[in-house]
Amino acid sequence: MGSLTSDSHVHGLFNALLAPLYAGSVVEFLPKFSVRGVWQRWRESYPKDGSKTNNAITLFTGVPTMYSRLLQGYDAMDSDMQVSSAFAANKLRLMMCGSSALPYPVLKRWEEVTGHRLLERYGMTEFVMALSNPLHGNRKGGTVGKPLPRVEVKIIAEESGKDGAGIGELCVRSPSLFKEYWKQPKVTEESFIDGGFFKTGDTVTIDEDGYYVILGRTNADIMKVGGYKLSALDIESVLLEHPDILEVCVLGLPDKDYGEIVCAIVVPQEQAKKRAEQELKPVMTLEELHSWSLERLAPYKIPAKLILWDSLPRNAMGKVNKKEVKKLLVG
Known part of the structure; x- marks a missing residue:
């Protein structure tokens, strides 16, 4: 083969x-x-x-x-x-x-x-692979499946700082787990909790069938908006259903009243750009996006700010570089 x-x-x-x-x-x-x-x-x-x-x-x-x-x-x-x-x-x-x-x-x-x-799984450099949807069986969209054989995982709930099954940081212990960061003892010590579980830095939850859902990087994809903890990936997935949106990056921007507000940086579809040029109007407005989102997102998840770009900065892996996006927006 x-x-x-x-x-x-x-x-x-x-x-x-x-x-x-x-x-x-x-x-x-x-x-x-x-x-x-x-x-x-x-x-x-x-x-x-x-x-x-x-x-x-x-x-x-x-x-x-x-x-x-x-x-x-x-x-x-x-x-x-x-x-x-x-x-x-x-x-x-x-x-x-x-x-x-x-x-x-x-x-x-x-x-x-x-x-x-598509078969989705979850892994990191530090332990290779930990979670996977089944090769034969129900592959649930929006999830990365369940722990692979001999892999142990647990969630550290941020609210209490104790083990929990709600929303929190994913921790992994497996036979393939690395020993330490080279010549960085302090970083190594901070990366493990009692029992040898590695703190991944990813915020997750578990659905009703025991499948793990990655909500995003704790420091990049989790927004705190008016008391709500929101997943940027969750909002991005919904916005990508819009027929005029080719790509989107959602992140939280500082706000004195809400802590953060939801901002959507949108790359429009080419046909939407051409149509807008012919009609002499913007490709998309915040009001139009808000109206479209009302039936698809909870009110507190709807973007409060819309920015239109021709492309999004990416890292060597092809992922959208959110740090660079935020740097361009707020410095």
Whole structure:
């Protein structure tokens, strides 16, 4: 079998490279992620006549941004190309997504186009993988599944500072957990709690089926608005359902009355930009976004500020760099 990857962090190194090689697979590298190249490689693997080439790709893994870009590429194809592309993608054995939270609208649309419900998991450099949706079984959108075998997890509730099953920081103990940060004893000591559990810095909750939901990085994605603790990722997932929004970054901006207010930095869809230019009006206004959000978000989650950008700054992993976004906005 063949595995195609263009991710180069823990998600790529362990899940997309070392694991396939250990299993005797062939891993095919892309020098640079290419939407056209990925779709073409899949179509070459599975021609329209229903055959399968000897070097066919059977597994693909990527980060959420890649799947969003692949969907954009799919939407730009003519109908015949869409049919052959969707047919080919459907023939792969497995598709995985990692490195950052996958917005539910992207998960849903990808499944509609290819028939694949992406396999989501959760891991970090410090312990590789800890949680995963099942390979065979119910893969719940918006969650990262349950603890893998021999992995122990617990939540430290911020309100009480004690173990809890509500909302709080995820802590992990597993056989693959690292020992220490090189020559940083103080940081190492602060990163562990009694019993050898590592503090991940991610805020999580557990749903009714015991699946873990990542609400975001405690210091970047959790906003405190008027007494409410809000997940930026949760709001972003809803806003991405808006037909005119291509990408969005939600973060909390300082506010003297509420502590923080919800701010949405939006990258509009190209067709929305063209339509706005023709009609000589803004692509989107805060009032329009507020009206659209009323039936989809609780009032305290609706953005109080809207900013339109052409693109969002990203790090080497392809994730939106929220620190850079906030720096550009508030210094």
